[in-house]
Amino acid sequence: MQASLDEIISRYKAGSRESLLPLLQDIQIEFGYLNEEAILRVGQHIKLPSSKVYGIATFYDQFRFVQKGKFHFKVCRGTSCHMHGSLSILREVERVLNLKEGQTSRDGRFSLEAVSCMGACGSAPVMNVNGEFKTAIAIQDIAQIINFYRSTI
Amino acid sequence: MDEKKFLIEKVLAVKADLTQREVIDALALLRHDTVNIPVVYIGSGTCGKVAGANDTFVAVNRYLEEKNIKAEVVQVGCIGLCSYEPLVDIQLPGKARISFKSITHERVETLLDDIFNSEVPTENVLGQFNNKRHNRWNNVPLINELPFFRLQHRVVLANCGVSNPDSISDYIARGGYQTYLKCIRNYTSEKICNIVDQSGLRGRGGGGYLTGEKWMMAHNTVSDQKYLICNAAESDPGAFMDRAVIEGDPHLLLEGIAITAYAIGATKAYIYVMDEYSQAYFMLNQAINQLKDFGFIGYNIFESGVDFKITLVKGPGAFVCGEETALINSIEGKRGMPRPKPPYPAIEGLFGKPTVINNVETLANIPFILRHGPLHFNEIGIPEARGTKVFAISGKAMITGLVEVPMGTSIRDIIFKIAGGVKDGKDFKAVQIGGPSGSCLPASQLDLTVGYESLWSEGAIIGSGGMIVMDEDTCMVDIAKFFMNFLQKESCGKCIPCREGTRRIHEILENITRRPTGESGFEVLERFKGIIQLADLSEVIRDTSLCGLGQTAPNPLLSAMKWFRDEFEEHVFDRKCRAGVCKELRLFYIDVDKCIGCVACLRKCPSNAIVGQPRQPHFIIEEKCIGCGICFDVCKFVAVKLK
Ligand SMILES: Cc1cc2nc3c(=O)[nH]c(=O)nc-3n(C[C@H](O)[C@H](O)[C@H](O)COP(=O)(O)O)c2cc1C
Ligand code: SF4
Numbered sequence: 001m002q003a004s005l006d007e008i009i010s011r012y013k014a015g016s017r018e019s020l021l022p023l024l025q026d027i028q029i030e031f032g033y034l035n036e037e038a039i040l041r042v043g044q045h046i047k048l049p050s051s052k053v054y055g056i057a058t059f060y061d062q063f064r065f066v067q068k069g070k071f072h073f074k075v076c077r078g079t080s081c082h083m084h085g086s087l088s089i090l091r092e093v094e095r096v097l098n099l100k101e102g103q104t105s106r107d108g109r110f111s112l113e114a115v116s117c118m119g120a121c122g123s124a125p126v127m128n129v130n131g132e133f134k135t136a137i138a139i140q141d142i143a144q145i146i147n148f149y150r151s152t153i
Numbered sequence: 154m155d156e157k158k159f160l161i162e163k164v165l166a167v168k169a170d171l172t173q174r175e176v177i178d179a180l181a182l183l184r185h186d187t188v189n190i191p192v193v194y195i196g197s198g199t200c201g202k203v204a205g206a207n208d209t210f211v212a213v214n215r216y217l218e219e220k221n222i223k224a225e226v227v228q229v230g231c232i233g234l235c236s237y238e239p240l241v242d243i244q245l246p247g248k249a250r251i252s253f254k255s256i257t258h259e260r261v262e263t264l265l266d267d268i269f270n271s272e273v274p275t276e277n278v279l280g281q282f283n284n285k286r287h288n289r290w291n292n293v294p295l296i297n298e299l300p301f302f303r304l305q306h307r308v309v310l311a312n313c314g315v316s317n318p319d320s321i322s323d324y325i326a327r328g329g330y331q332t333y334l335k336c337i338r339n340y341t342s343e344k345i346c347n348i349v350d351q352s353g354l355r356g357r358g359g360g361g362y363l364t365g366e367k368w369m370m371a372h373n374t375v376s377d378q379k380y381l382i383c384n385a386a387e388s389d390p391g392a393f394m395d396r397a398v399i400e401g402d403p404h405l406l407l408e409g410i411a412i413t414a415y416a417i418g419a420t421k422a423y424i425y426v427m428d429e430y431s432q433a434y435f436m437l438n439q440a441i442n443q444l445k446d447f448g449f450i451g452y453n454i455f456e457s458g459v460d461f462k463i464t465l466v467k468g469p470g471a472f473v474c475g476e477e478t479a480l481i482n483s484i485e486g487k488r489g490m491p492r493p494k495p496p497y498p499a500i501e502g503l504f505g506k507p508t509v510i511n512n513v514e515t516l517a518n519i520p521f522i523l524r525h526g527p528l529h530f531n532e533i534g535i536p537e538a539r540g541t542k543v544f545a546i547s548g549k550a551m552i553t554g555l556v557e558v559p560m561g562t563s564i565r566d567i568i569f570k571i572a573g574g575v576k577d578g579k580d581f582k583a584v585q586i587g588g589p590s591g592s593c594l595p596a597s598q599l600d601l602t603v604g605y606e607s608l609w610s611e612g613a614i615i616g617s618g619g620m621i622v623m624d625e626d627t628c629m630v631d632i633a634k635f636f637m638n639f640l641q642k643e644s645c646g647k648c649i650p651c652r653e654g655t656r657r658i659h660e661i662l663e664n665i666t667r668r669p670t671g672e673s674g675f676e677v678l679e680r681f682k683g684i685i686q687l688a689d690l691s692e693v694i695r696d697t698s699l700c701g702l703g704q705t706a707p708n709p710l711l712s713a714m715k716w717f718r719d720e721f722e723e724h725v726f727d728r729k730c731r732a733g734v735c736k737e738l739r740l741f742y743i744d745v746d747k748c749i750g751c752v753a754c755l756r757k758c759p760s761n762a763i764v765g766q767p768r769q770p771h772f773i774i775e776e777k778c779i780g781c782g783i784c785f786d787v788c789k790f791v792a793v794k795l796k
């Protein structure tokens with residue numbers, strides 16, 4: 001069962017600036033992203049202008065303002081993966097999915113994100129789809145990997 | 154007697170007698186020194202999980218169930234050999250613990266079949282652990298005599314990948330939390346600060362500030378509330394040692410935090426962990442709950458009159474939040490932008506109160522120092538830097554993973570003796586130390602030793618301890634561009650030189666790695682002007698930025714320009730990238746002997762740079778070529794070649 005926005009907000013003390021980031025994080029865990037309503041409501045609760053809440057949220061990489069796709073691709077852009085050609089991997093994924101990094105496809109099936117080191121430097125370059133790691137990927141494999149997910153819907 | 158009651162009454166109590174036979178035996182059992190049933194250990198740190206440790210775990214359990222074997226399965230952290238994960242160790246009663254590498258789920262069955270028949274499989278053996286109580290296996294090397302481990306000196310990582318990180322009993326059975334209790338029962342806070350000062354410990358987070366001095370400053374500031382923050386932000390791309398410590402030995406860190414908090418007079422500690430470190434967060438949360446259960450958190454801990462509380466904070470992801478004042482802002486619910494110093498956090502930090510911020514590794518050294526005394530710690534390392542340092546080795550090294558060496562070890566030893574050199578028999582080109590604020594060192598500088606001042610003298614820094622090995626296929630201009638791109642994205646935007654300057658440097662580097670097709674005279678001029686400006690621009694950024702990010706931002710570029718000037722010049726003047734990394738600078742030609750004139754490349758070329766008749770060899774017009782490499786990819790006859 002999904003907790004409602006009210007319920008999450010009520011876990012935190014009103015007017016406490018310290019709670020702002022944990023509160024936004026909780027909302028994002030529950031709903032996958034921060035929508036306009038969430039930002040407005042958090043602003044009222046913490047007693048901060050919603051413009052400020054939005055400003056702070058955009059400062060941090062973690063917060064998203066669009067829903068993730070059903071399949072969320074994370075391509076590692078850490079140093080080790082970069083040396084093993086992760087930029088070309090990212091471009092190829094972008095090309096095959098027809099998305100740019102940070103976007104979600106219009107049908108909500110795919111989203112793409114470039115992240116820094118995922119801790120698998122030993123098997124670079126790596127990519128992660130919904131938590132499942134693909135290690136030591138080659139450019140030629142990408143179309144196949146993506147087609148696999150395309151066909152599973 | 155149940156485990157907790159036993160540990161509290163017989164081990165942690167004031168009048169506990171640890172020399173009693175039954176206590177010694179019980180503790181040996183708790184830390185798996187003696188085992189009554191077989192134990193299977195599976196390396197399940199993040200690196201292990203990525204390599205498939207979860208599947209291995211399932212396969213092991215299934216095997217034990219099918220064969221009806223009574224055994225214990227323990228998920229341990231990372232021992233440092235990330236490229237050999239998933240690691241599986243097996244300990245039979247009375248026998249030495251033996252370790253195997255790359256045990257993916259399909260290898261589990263053969264391995265366990267062999268072991269339970271007391272045979273050592275010939276494949277994937279790594280080594281066995283040295284323990285006087287156990288019978289050794291024949292023909293299996295000792296783990297601490299392997300080249301990877303021989304030169305290491307493990308203080309912080311001593312139990313990572315060995316002990317059970319899920320169990321507080323295991324930690325206590327290894328002597329854990331006894332040092333903490335000794336401190337709060339017998340030592341004044343001032344005394345602890347002095348001991349740490351004498352030990353010569355310096356911060357491992359990058360700055361290298363003397364830890365004892367920093368504590369003293371906070372200790373001597375009068376305030377009704379003080380805070381301790383453990384900096385586990387570790388957002389430097391290519392560093393993962395803090396994560397390994399947390400996942401492999403969370404209680405070591407927590408004991409360090411507890412002692413530090415007492416020493417500076419803080420009753421409240423925060424641990425700031427990156428949000429992506431989900432497993433580390435989970436481990437810490439679990440360990441903190443165990444602490445609560447044992448009564449190490451709360452009021453009047455073990456009747457000592459000391460109060461202590463820990464809060465876990467999830468960092469919402471920004472490199473600059475690793476900087477201490479930015480981190481404070483982030484905990485306060487503001488944008489993670491650094492504040493001007495002074496006032497130093499030790500005087501006026503979190504919520505305006507005195508706050509000490511220490512790195513994970515710094516804090517993980519504290520229990521060792523207080524247990525063995527400052528002099529013992531002083532014996533490790535070199536005068537300017539005492540103790541050990543953990544490095545995360547990645548990139549093109551033969552073995553990627555974590556190593557802990559005494560300060561003063563040469564970089565050459567770390568890369569060639571411990572990590573086994575460069576993989577695939579390639580030539581070594583450079584090593585990048587210290588992440589985005591660090592610098593690249595060429596082969597001629599490999600005899601530098603790790604430390605603080607010894608590296609500064611060559612413009613390098615130890616940083617947080619990432620060490621990225623680069624081979625001949627790496628382009629130094631590209632690496633400099635990569636770091637500049639990272640920094641321009643991560644600059645918080647407070648100082649204009651940092652915000653705009655890093656961006657401009659990135660632009661200039663982009664320009665020299667881009668093919669100048671159709672460039673007008675003016676654009677050429679701009680390109681050269683940019684290159685001439687690089688050095689001045691770097692200087693301005695360094696001198697006028699507020700925090701460490703800006704002040705060190707030009708380092709990756711300046712060091713690359715210093716040591717690999719010829720490569721930069723090649724890019725600028727010859728428009729050539731010798732490593733073939735800068736895609737747009739590649740030049741292709743068609744081998745007339747191989748080309749059969751299938752016209753595949755001609756059709757695909759986006760800039761009509763290929764000419765030729767069907768069934769006749771084709772040609773590439775170099776002036777028109779944009780270096781995209783499509784012809785190279787589509788040619789089925791390997792006729793398109795790189796110049
Ligand atoms: C841009 C920037 C990023 C930093 N990132 C980290 C980090 O990820 N982890 C860390 O422990 N220290 C980091 N530091 C250093 C901290 O500011 C601080 O010096 C350190 O946490 C102090 O702990 P120590 O005395 O134990 O080294 C960073 C500094 C700067 C300028
Ligand atoms: S130097 Fe850069 S990161 Fe640091 S405060 Fe200034 S703008 Fe922010």
Ligand code: FES
Binds near residue numbers: 117122124125
């Ligand atoms: S750099 Fe990609 S996993 Fe570490």
